[in-house]
Amino acid sequence: MEEIRKTQKKYCSIAITFAIFAGIVFFLFGLKPIGKGLILGTIFSIFNFILMGEALPMKIGISRNRAGVYSFLSILFRYALLAIPLVSAIKLARFNIGATVCGIFMVQMVILADNILHQYYFSTQKKNYTEKLLWKN
Numbered sequence: 001m002e003e004i005r006k007t008q009k010k011y012c013s014i015a016i017t018f019a020i021f022a023g024i025v026f027f028l029f030g031l032k033p034i035g036k037g038l039i040l041g042t043i044f045s046i047f048n049f050i051l052m053g054e055a056l057p058m059k060i061g062i063s064r065n066r067a068g069v070y071s072f073l074s075i076l077f078r079y080a081l082l083a084i085p086l087v088s089a090i091k092l093a094r095f096n097i098g099a100t101v102c103g104i105f106m107v108q109m110v111i112l113a114d115n116i117l118h119q120y121y122f123s124t125q126k127k128n129y130t131e132k133l134l135w136k137n
Contacts, residue, residue: 001057004053004056004057005053006127007053008050008053010109011111011114012046012049012050012107014110014114015042015045015046015107015109015110016042016043016046018042018106018110019038019039019041019042019103020039020107022035022038023035023036023038023039026038026099031096032094033093033095033096033099034093034098034099035099035106036094036095036096036099037085037089037095037096037097037098037099037100037102037103038096038099038100038102038103038106039103040085040088040089040095040103041085041089041099041100041101041102041103041104041105042103042104042106042107042108043085043103044081044082044084044085044103044104044109045104045105045106045107045132046106046107047081047104048078048081048082048104048107049107051074051077051078052054052074052078052105054064054087055070055074061087064093082104085100085103085104086100086101088100089101125129
């Protein structure tokens with residue numbers, strides 16, 4: 001459980017920090033609905049990610065049928081949660097729908113970017129290490 005919380009803290013912190021800074025930039029350029037939509041979507045993305053992490057340990061050690069029902073209800077609840085910012089963006093002009101959708105996927109984009117950067121970093125480190133070995137011999 002501790003590892004899940006560390007992962008949640010890492011990715012959620014990066015996501016909300018990026019959304020706030022991007023929102024401020026949009027605010028400065030007079031694009032307030034885009035900034036608000038991005039921040040709103042990111043907040044709900046974080047809630048969704050935290051709920052997934054909290055639900056994982058509850059599925060361990062129960063029967064298959066019960067786990068299936070529990071998983072279905074968890075997904076249903078999380079989709080309903082993600083519908084809140086979408087409906088808000090559709091109904092209210094103060095939120096941009098495109099930015100809200102981008103915000104909803106913010107945690108996933110942070111995870112993807114982190115994995116891509118790690119792949120690139122480790123591949124260049126391995127390449128540099130290999131080159132150093134070749135030059136020594």
